[in-house]
Amino acid sequence: NRRIVLASRPEGAPTETDFRLEQQPIPTPGDGEVLLRSVYLSLDPYMRGRMSDVPSYAPPIEIGDVMVGGTVSRVVASNHPDYTVGDWVLAYSGWQDYALSDGNGLMPLGKAPENPSYALGVLGMPGFTAYMGLLDIGKPKAGETLVVAAATGPVGATVGQIGKLKGCRVVGVAGGAEKCRYAVEVQGFDACIDHHADDFAGQLAKACPQGIDIYYENVGGKVFEAVLPLLNTRARIPVCGLIAYYNASSIPDSPLGAQLMRAILTKRLTVKGFIIFDDYGHRYSEFAKDMTDWVRSGQISYREQIVDGLENAPDAFMGLLEGKNFGKLVIRVGPD
Ligand code: NDP
Structure with a gap:
């Protein structure tokens, strides 16, 4: 299991040395848990805030902890009644190949979503x-x-x-x-x-x-x-x-x-x-309905920039803060 952790808190713009790539054994799911494999990882501006320890609306990532982030993942082992192997889910696994979940905060995306990565962008x-x-x-x-x-x-x-x-x-x-x-x-x-x-x-x-x-x-x-x-x-x-x-x-x-x-x-x-x-979570279904219609009908277009390889996430993220991305920045962590 490759994972990228916060190595140090950046002063100003983050640099390569603020991140560290580590290898760990793949975890085993316990009772009621699923093992998820990340296919897509979302990179978003808010992650810069989590790298700092100045007080904000969300707690900081601790030094040595995995960088946080939304993922589109597949269930590869399941001890959870609601999920079976092969399911696609929207998860919050962070910058790593594999993660465990007890189902809390997972959003099912079905067996064969049309554009799975869209759940990190226009449809998410x-x-x-x-x-x-x-x-x-x-x-x-x-x-x-x-x-x-x-x-x-x-x-x-x-x-x-x-x-x-x-x-x-x-x-x-x-x-x-x-x-x-x-x-x-x-x-x-x-x-x-x-x-x-x-x-x-x-x-x-x-x-x-x-x-x-x-x-x-x-x-x-x-x-x-x-x-x-x-x-x-x-x-x-x-x-x-x-x-x-x-x-x-x-x-x-x-x-x-x-x-x-x-x-x-x-x-x-x-x-x-x-x-x-925090402010609008209760209105998600209104959004999901309207936006799915608009994207399906072509009334809203959507552009992604997909970068291959978890190891390239730090570089891509540093670029995001400088406007080097063109469209929604997504890392392809692994195969479908
Ligand atoms: P983008 O993919 O649009 O990436 C950020 C973009 O910001 C860059 O590509 C760049 O575009 C632009 N940018 C960077 N620095 C500057 C600068 N100094 N002056 C002008 N433009 C700059 O990001 P998102 O669409 O994901 O996010 C957009 C904003 O929404 C961010 O501020 C993010 O933090 C915020 N956000 C807030 C949320 C909330 O709950 N309040 C939730 C999600 C996002 P360009 O090259 O075109 O300048």
């Missing part, structure tokens, strides 16, 4: 995050302008496409010309602006001639700075993530805090943070 946690944050907090109305960054990632791509289904003008923000072209041509966004461009703020203003009614916050940093002056009265800001700061040892102090408070008051903004399963 990131898709659910996009759906609830946009619909429950963003409350999109036809004709409004929606801005979302990390526009070709699993959250941003889904936010923008749901926004189009609701009749919004959707402006994406992404890193580089290729991602921006993809957001417009494949995802159907009305425009997409490259945040690396020198005149990024000016280009964003031009793409939002009627101002911004919903800013779905994924990144913070200079994207937020460019958005703030463009917000309309009664704009909504679902605060989903702030990836621009995840590698920073502290969030930079800036006079923008005071400007934001003033904008909240004078423009009567709604600014609301959320942690998807």
